[in-house]
Amino acid sequence: MKLHEKIAQHTAPRPFYTLEFFPPRTDQGFENLASRIARLAELNPLAISITWGAGGSTKDRSLELAGLTQMEYGVDTVLHLTCTNMEKGTVDHVLRAAKERGIETILALRGDPPRGEEDWTATDSRFSYAKDLVSYIRSTPEFASAFSIGVAAYPDGHTESASDVEAQIQHLKEKVDAGADFIVTQLFYDVDGFLQWIKEVRAAGITVPIIPGIMPIQTYSSFKRLIKLSGARVPQDLSAELDPISHDDQKVKDFGVNLTVEMIRRLNSEGNIQGFHICTLNLEKSVLRVLEGLQWTGAVQPPQNKLIADTPGAMVHPPTPKSEFVTTPTRATNSAKLGLVELPSIEEAGKGELNKAATWDDFPNGRFGDFKSPAYGDQGPWGGTQMTNEAFDQWGHPRSDSDLTSLFLAHLNSKVPRLPFYDGPVSAETSMILPHLERLNKRGWWTVGSQPTVDGAPSNDSVVGWGPSAGYVFQKGFVEFFCELRDVEDLERRVASQGGLVHLLAGNYQGEFKTNIPEGGRNAVTWGIFPGQEITQSTIIEPESFLNWKDDAYSIWTEWASFYRPGSEERKYLESVRDNRWLVSIVHHDYKDLEALWNFLFDEAQ
Incomplete structure (x- = not known):
């Protein structure tokens, strides 16, 4: 009717x-x-x-x-x-x-x-x-x-x-x-x-x-x-x-x-x-x-x-980790073993107790949430976009790798307030790893996501804390960036020598995909421990969510290029970046060593 x-x-x-x-x-x-x-x-x-x-x-x-x-x-x-x-x-x-x-x-x-x-x-x-x-x-x-x-x-x-x-x-x-x-x-x-x-x-x-x-x-x-x-x-x-x-x-x-x-x-x-x-x-x-x-x-x-x-005893739901780039807010809370985990199976929605089916994904799920959730990848009001002409004016006319490197570095140093991949300035948490991110970008590895390693920081910490008081929060270091195929192949070789301590996800515009994460594996990269409660896990990096984000990331390159007229140097260059660069995500599982991720990435002798 x-x-x-x-x-x-x-x-x-x-x-x-x-x-x-x-x-x-x-x-x-x-x-x-x-x-x-x-x-x-x-x-x-x-x-x-x-x-x-x-x-x-x-x-x-x-x-x-x-x-x-x-x-x-x-x-x-x-x-x-x-x-x-x-x-x-x-x-x-x-x-x-x-x-x-x-x-x-x-x-x-x-x-x-x-x-x-x-x-x-x-x-x-x-x-x-x-x-x-x-x-x-x-x-x-x-x-x-x-x-x-x-x-x-x-x-x-x-x-x-x-x-x-x-x-x-x-x-x-x-x-x-x-x-x-x-x-x-x-x-x-x-x-x-x-x-x-x-x-x-x-x-x-x-x-x-x-x-x-x-x-x-x-x-x-x-x-x-x-x-x-x-x-x-x-x-x-x-x-x-x-x-x-x-x-x-x-x-x-x-x-x-x-x-x-x-x-x-x-x-x-x-x-x-x-x-x-x-x-x-x-x-x-x-x-x-x-x-x-x-x-x-x-x-x-x-x-x-x-x-x-x-x-008392209720599960605490932490805020989205304050990383350099998070596409959408995420809340996927599960109790699990730390590290590379197989999360507890979720009962098929619609069966069992109504409240259980209603609340297993109680908070919005972004790219770091559970890909099985109906709320995974939530959209803006009526499918709106965040890329505007005002922002476009800030990005100038990139025509070379050096132009993009300068733009990404300018964003890291708060000289450019936003990028096509990130709607706002970098977070306070990013300052903890800013020199490392600058070094990656100067290498031509343009970073779009990152998180510092945290080993048992108080839950009321002003930068990385979340949840109730008297708790402790943990993070594994990870970073995401765009790089060339030869870099991906080198990283694959070096990751293979780490015995599972480092995990890699990599994909390109053409649909090729590389990972050393076992089938069904998921990386829990943020979790908290609070009095009287189960371990609370808030951030997941897994192949399924990475692949969905990869598609979004390359559509952003396409959209960015569309601001420039067909045949222009800017459009041809940005489309070539989209066509040739790989999106890479690296997670290092040693959260006891705060520099482990960066030592791995910058150890040229490996």
Whole structure:
């Protein structure tokens, strides 16, 4: 059934809600997400929403997942669809595929803007903005009456024109006038600002349903990243409560649940909002706790409106290691032997106790998380990218290896605030190994990830500490970099002489892959020991996650090159780097010797 028709018919005593999911990066994650959605579907959301990757990058996965929820689980499904850099034939194919799967609702989005001034990129000029996609669907007889169409709104302003609220509301009205039936907003945390914004939207003559997008805070690092991506305002009192507990993931998650409950209650009571769009990040526990807190599932005890105290003996979830580069926040917590480990098997999602299936990947999983998690490789809001023209201006015009070496060194020394591979300055932890990283980059091995060795530092250490007090944290040194094939072959030979003390992962753009990690092996490279608790392991480096990250890394080279015109020296050079350089990850297992990794890398006599 079309979503706007379901909204009009909604008569339940409580507000309705929809749940948003993204297609996981791995087959195992996809299978586990399917079971997770099946469980959450039993709570009767009005619809389930499936996101669309930038430029159609998740087209097949998005269609597969949306078809599964619509046809097999019988839940009305909203398929997100972006139009930028997509041709008419692709749009037609997706809309037909959606119809074949019984999907009757589309969320029409613009998607990522063209790269730089890419007027030379082969795109269909009919699809530059979301309103163009709405107009196309409504004006095409094959699709005109087949779909309910939703569009996006930005209560805190779009990142490209956040200050011009009046113009943005006018753009929203143009989308509605083109034929949109409802509006879903970007995430926000300023309830007062949202209530004022919605008054202005209604005053502009926009009458279609508006569904606020709500994203429970899962971890402090993911919250900060998403705020930066979306441009959402953070009220001062929220920051004042959240910042002091930023080091404790469980307290942050508890805070996020309670905040979400409070926001929904206020929006319902003060703004008479009757529907909510919950962005899940493919995680289950927070959604359940929010719905229970609202008493929308028959639960008897809602969360208290305060931080939930630590449960004695509960597992502690540390923050993402403060390394030079982490693509996305990670939380994969398992008890395991240290070193190269085979993690305890995870019961198939959907079987066994519900709470166990809901919480085994309780925190967002980035590239250092468990690749079997549905949340592995979580995306930004609606598939957004972090590469912008402003950043491009800082990277100049690289045309040689020496140009890139200078750029990477400038970033290490805080002369360049960000790189295509890392959205921000280097962390405080990086200063512990800065001379080593500089030496690698001067060699022409451009580093994109690293972690110093730590042997039992106090958990309250200001640089490497995490978790509760009176604990100790450990790290194995690792580093990731781009280098040439001859370097990889030399490293392979030297690694083989270490008797398993050093592990290597290496891959290239063409899909070649090298490793000495045994099949099924995983490297636990960060862990903590706390009183009365099991060993807590937070960071995993394994072949499956490395291969997924490798694909991302080479797509970044492609995207970076696309800022420059075809045939330009910069584009040809960056594409040659992509085609010829290898991505390498090196882990040294001797965490008792703080210099072991670097002694290995710089020992030319080996």
